[in-house]
Amino acid sequence: MDTTTVGVDLAKNVFVACVADCTGRIVARREFNRAGFLSWLGTLPTATVIGMEACGSAHHWGRTAQRLGLAPRLMAAEFVRPYRKRQSVKNDRADAEAILVALLSPGMRFIPVKTEAQQQRLAWHSLRVGWVEERTALLNRVRGLLAEFGVIVDPGPKHLRALLAEREFDTALSPALRGLIQSVRDQLDALDARIGECDRQITAQQANDPLAKRARDLPGVGLITADAVTASVGDASMFRNGRQFAAWLGLTPSQSGSGGKTKLGRITRRGDDYLRTLLVQGARSVLAATLRKQRRESPEKLTRLQQWIVVLNGRIGYHKTLVAIANKHARQLWAVLAKGEAYNPQAWQRA
Known part of the structure; x- marks a missing residue:
């Protein structure tokens, strides 16, 4: 079989491939588990073009394909969607075929495969964003709780944090609420420490990057x-x-x-x-x-x-x-x- 292009619908454990020959005609459809998909990639001819949506794990499989001598092509999901034959029908086989058709489409734009080092650097950014959002949610939640007890805080996180830092503030609270506020302080300190660690890692990892x-x-x-x-x-x-x-x-x-x-x-x-x-x-x-x-x-x-x-x-x-x-x-x-x-x-x- 003269395989030239393959469209793959990625998932955690089930992978569906749609294979086309050199003329663009679909000649096979295959379904694999994770180990089977990796083994199958190793049997493909060198320089076979592998099309995938740029979803979770796509860059990992792109790097794997590169190591096997294949040519991975990642595409944004929004560019693949119009090539699905029936928009109301979404399943793995239809998605794999749509990826293949999009891959063969002239003028399709591809996303470069990120290196492992790039993704490691971006992992710290992802963690930082999540913890900043968690800290903001915590401050908003405690602001609402305090309002229920008649404590109104000016807008902005600095005013709320300044109030929480005042130990005299505790004397106006009931023992139960005092313990709740202390747990909020502890959680804020932990989140601040995690965000600070992310900042230190981001600073360190770009120290040797001239760009x-x-x-x-x-x-x-x-x-x-x-x-x-x-x-x-x-x-x-x-x-x-x-x-x-x-x-x-x-x-x-x-x-x-x-x-x-x-x-x-x-x-x-x-x-x-x-x-x-x-x-x-x-x-x-x-x-x-x-x-x-x-x-x-x-x-x-x-x-x-x-x-x-x-x-x-x-x-x-x-x-x-x-x-x-x-x-x-x-x-x-x-x-x-x-x-x-x-x-x-x-x-x-x-x-």
Whole structure:
């Protein structure tokens, strides 16, 4: 059998493969358990193209296929979905066939297989996000509980944490509630320690990464953002330009229209939610710093970028300006990572 392409529907224990020959005709459908799938991959001809959705464990199987001399191709699930014959019918066999058809489609965009080192770096980010969310949920929960006993705390975590830190606060509580508050303190301390450990690991793992150090020179790009971007992207030169990189992050407007008329809508929000969130948060800090400087300084003391931000904020409003700044930061990040250059705020003056 002249196998050239295979579409695989991945799962934890059941794997379904749809096999096509060199003409694109489906010649076999196979179902395996985990061990059987690994053995079967080893029997495929070298350079066989293996298509998979970029879901959980996809990068692991992509690396496994590479070690066996195969050519893995990961695709976003949203790009595979339209190739399912019947949208109302979803099963493993139909999914495997849809993956195969999508793989054979001209112009399909693929996701690079992440190395194990990249995923190890990103694991600390994933843990940190989860623990930050858990800490926020805990603070909100205890705020609601205190309100039930007539204790109203000003908005913001710093006010609640300051109140919890006051030992005199305990004297106004019943013994049972006092014990509950102490357990909250202990849990907050534990979460703070875990988040701090994540921060230390993220700092350490980018210490020897020149790209991450270079990325941190950009305004609005801090330690966490720089490490997340370099670990997620890998080789930034796979993007043709900065706009394509920004579009990959979902920071470009959606387009619609007909009859030669194009209408721009809200941003697509495709791609990595975490990276996009970090860039928007960085844009928020840059915008806040610019507006503070605008109030203190005369207009001629603002940099060219700050002048652009001020004008844009007055013209389109706060939230759209945030997205525009994040888009610009994404393009600048691409230039720094893809071209290997240090950040130069005066690069716009080049002839």
